[in-house]
Structure formats: structure tokens, C-alpha cells
Amino acid sequence: xxxxxxxxxxxxxxxxxxxxxxxxxxxxxxxxxxxxxxxxxxxxxxxxxxxxxxxxxxxxxxxxxxxxxxxxxxxxxxxxxxxxxxxxxxxxxxxxxxxxxxxxxxxxxxxxxxxxxxxxxxxxxxxxxxxxxxxxxxxxxxxxxxxxxxxxxxxxxxxxxxxxxxxxxxxxxxxxxxxxxxxxxxxxxxxxxxxxxxxxxxxxxxxxxxxxxxxxxxxxxxxxxxxxxxxxxxxxxxxxxxxxxxxxxxxxxxxxxxxxxxxxxxxxxxxxxxxxxxxx
Amino acid sequence: xxxxxxxxxxxxxxxxxxxxxxxxxxxxxxxxxxxxxxxxxxxxxxxxxxxxxxxxxxxxxxxxxxxxxxxxxxxxxxxxxxxxxxxxxxxxxxxxxxxxxxxxxxxxxxxxxxxxxxxxxxxxxxxxxxxxxxxxxxxxxxxxxxxxxxxxxxxxxxxxxxxxxxxxxxxxxxxxxxxxxxxxxx
Numbered sequence: 385x386x387x388x389x390x391x392x393x394x395x396x397x398x399x400x401x402x403x404x405x406x407x408x409x410x411x412x413x414x415x416x417x418x419x420x421x422x423x424x425x426x427x428x429x430x431x432x433x434x435x436x437x438x439x440x441x442x443x444x445x446x447x448x449x450x451x452x453x454x455x456x457x458x459x460x461x462x463x464x465x466x467x468x469x470x471x472x473x474x475x476x477x478x479x480x481x482x483x484x485x486x487x488x489x490x491x492x493x494x495x496x497x498x499x500x501x502x503x504x505x506x507x508x509x510x511x512x513x514x515x516x517x518x519x520x521x522x523x524x525x526x527x528x529x530x531x532x533x534x535x536x537x538x539x540x541x542x543x544x545x546x547x548x549x550x551x552x553x554x555x556x557x558x559x560x561x562x563x564x565x566x567x568x569x570x571x572x573x574x575x576x577x578x579x580x581x582x583x584x585x586x587x588x589x590x591x592x593x594x595x596x597x598x599x600x601x602x603x604x605x606x607x608x609x610x611x612x613x614x615x616x617x618x619x620x621x622x623x624x625x626x627x628x629x630x631x632x633x634x635x636x637x638x639x640x641x642x643x644x645x646x647x648x649x650x651x652x653x654x655x656x657x658x659x660x661x662x663x664x
Numbered sequence: 665x666x667x668x669x670x671x672x673x674x675x676x677x678x679x680x681x682x683x684x685x686x687x688x689x690x691x692x693x694x695x696x697x698x699x700x701x702x703x704x705x706x707x708x709x710x711x712x713x714x715x716x717x718x719x720x721x722x723x724x725x726x727x728x729x730x731x732x733x734x735x736x737x738x739x740x741x742x743x744x745x746x747x748x749x750x751x752x753x754x755x756x757x758x759x760x761x762x763x764x765x766x767x768x769x770x771x772x773x774x775x776x777x778x779x780x781x782x783x784x785x786x787x788x789x790x791x792x793x794x795x796x797x798x799x800x801x802x803x804x805x806x807x808x809x810x811x812x813x814x815x816x817x818x819x820x821x822x823x824x825x826x827x828x829x830x831x832x833x834x835x836x837x838x839x840x841x842x843x844x845x846x847x848x849x850x
Binding site: 425427428431434435437438441442446447448449450451452453489490491492493501503505530532535563564565566567618619620621623624625626627628654655656 | 792812
């Protein structure tokens, strides 16, 4: 049994919160570069150029990529041969977020209660999802999630008869209804199957996939390609000003489901598709 | 077409703006988002003074990140505007000149823009670092307890924006998409 002090997890999370908000992943940067080259509509090209300029400014370390530095979504894959010591894991995660958002001058966007809405002033609590996996390591993923795009996400319990077409139409319609609101070009995470809540989790996890890395199942890889094409035929364009580049990437994750059900969830992310990983 | 919008701001300056035009704003503007809008409208309903003069004001829907030492403000890109739709017509009817945000607006807001000769401008969502560099001064003037949502007075230089709704009913989100789709179908 390997021992790991939860303080190490807190320290790492604090750093990842700051890094994720300043340095966009190389995969998503390459994707934006490619789309900027392929874009033909002049207004759209200008917007994409501004977005690339913004990425460069954020990398100087003073200004975060977006003022919505997000709800801190933390995913932990904990090896079952790890013994966590030094305190409660959840407390350590929140301490990491508190420190990262404080020391990093990131925005505190969390309200204590959804209806009474008093800001907690330190961006806690984090959204925490833990999973027990094989091995003696802990993998940490910090994905600050902005709510301009989160608000445009949707879930639907389709009947199995809706099939592949029903799923695809729901994904494309979600992007159409979202229009300019989620700061296109967007990144789309799709969760299909499982239960009501599992589909949403799958959609959120799909956003953590490297941009443009196809699904390992050729059937779903083909669906990702087709969905991306259909979304980009909507003409919404960067910021909704018109153009080819409405979405940068579509990623699908699936799970076994019930004979009576076909849950589908679409988690919308903006072009500031942030996530940073570390293994302890 | 590109315009410069400079102080003193007047309705006269924006009446020729068309959806799709670029605008560079220089001058004093105010920040307000969800919670601040709610409070401002509540103050007005009670007959009390709002934190700034609504007439000819430009309001930026933004909740910036905290300022680092040596900087007036942190990152400051637009938040999604539809959440302010419930309050915007009231402010427009009181003479508000411009709203800066991003995303679609309700028919009520569109009508209020036309009725009052106002304008709705979009900043690039997610380009918050780029916007921050154009903000030279920032000061909280009301609702300090709201943190990022407090009302701030900003002095901006050449804040780069795009006209989305103009006072003749033009709507860039509708027209931009239509024109692009027409161009691909040719």
C-alpha cells in the first residue's frame, strides 16, 4: 500500500487551477489554428485571430484567458493501492481550489445556495468526481468550467426507437438553440447511454478528451465527424457573427443502458476549453 | 464600417450604426451583471437613485477577475446578455445608450433598442485578456458586497466591439448567419 498525503493533492490542484486558466492545451490551440486557416468568411477570420491573440496574452501570465474562471471541476482517478493520509480528501481538494483561486487572482463565481445566492468568496466547493481505478497512483484533472456555455447544455431521455438519428438531431439542435450564447466556436461533449445522471457525467468527461482525437470505436468516431460537419453547416460561426467555424470538436462517450432507455446529454464548452492533468 | 464612440456619449452618435459595424469605445462606462441589475431596477422601483446616471450610459455586462497588483482590473470579457433581458427594457426606456455583452436578446429588448434609438454591442466572449488591456481605470462605485458582480466605473480606450442590434431593427446574429449561408449556397 502506497501512502499519499492529501496535502500533495491540495498543492497540485492549486497549481493546476492557475495553469488551466492561463495556458490552453496544445491540442485545442492547434485545432483553433487549423480552423482559422480553413475559415473563409472574413468576419469569422477576424474573430478567430482575436481569439488567438487572447491566448497569447493569457500566456504572459497576468490575465486569465476568460473572466469566467469557472466552477472548478476536479476529477480524481485514485489507484486502489493508494492509502490517503493527512486529512479528508474532500477538504484537501477544496483547500487546493481555495488557494489556487486566491493566489492566482481568479474569479470567485460560486454561490452557496442555488436560490439564496450568497457568494462563498473563495470559489469553493469544487465539483469533485472520484473514481477508484487499478494501481497506486492518483490522476488529477482540473477543468474550470464556465457557465456561459454550461447554461446551453441539455439532456434528454430519448426512446430507443429514436436511434442514431434521434441522438444526432438532438446534438445539432442543442448547438442551433445555443447560437451565439456559449461563445462559439464551441467544443461539444456528448454522453450517450447509462442513466439520467450518468449520461451527463459522460458528456462532461468527453470534454476532457484531447481535441480531435477520434473515439476508439470507429462507429462513434464516424458519428463525431458527421456531427462536427453538421454543426459547422449551421453557419452560426465564431461568436455567432456567421461563418464556418461554429464548433472545434465533438467528442462522444457511451455506457451500457436499460432496454427501455436512450439517455443523451450534450455538455457545451466554449473555445476556452480548459483542463490540466497531473499524476501523483 | 468602423466607428469611434467617444465621450460625451449621445444617441446622435449611434443612430447610424448598423449591425455588423465595428466600434471602438473610448470613455467612461459602467459594469453591471445579474445581481447588480436586479438591485438597480429595485432601487428605481422604490424611486431611489441608481449608482450612476442611466441616461446616455454605456453598461458592460462583465464580472472581471480580481486585479493583480499594478493593474487596474483583471480579465474582463462579456457575460451572456440574455440574463439581463428582464431588466434591460426598463434601463433603455430611461435613456441608456448602449449595452455591451454577448449572445441573443429577447424581442422585448430588441423593441426597446429600436424604440429608444439605442444600440447593443458585442465583445468577443472568451477574449477577456484582450479586453482587459483596453481598460485603463476601474473603481467599484456600488454593491461592493457582490464581489465580481459589483458595479464598477471603467475608463476604456478603444474597446473593440461589434454592433449586434441597431436602432433600425438590424440583428447581426440573424443577418450574419443568413449572409454566410447564402454565400455557401451560391
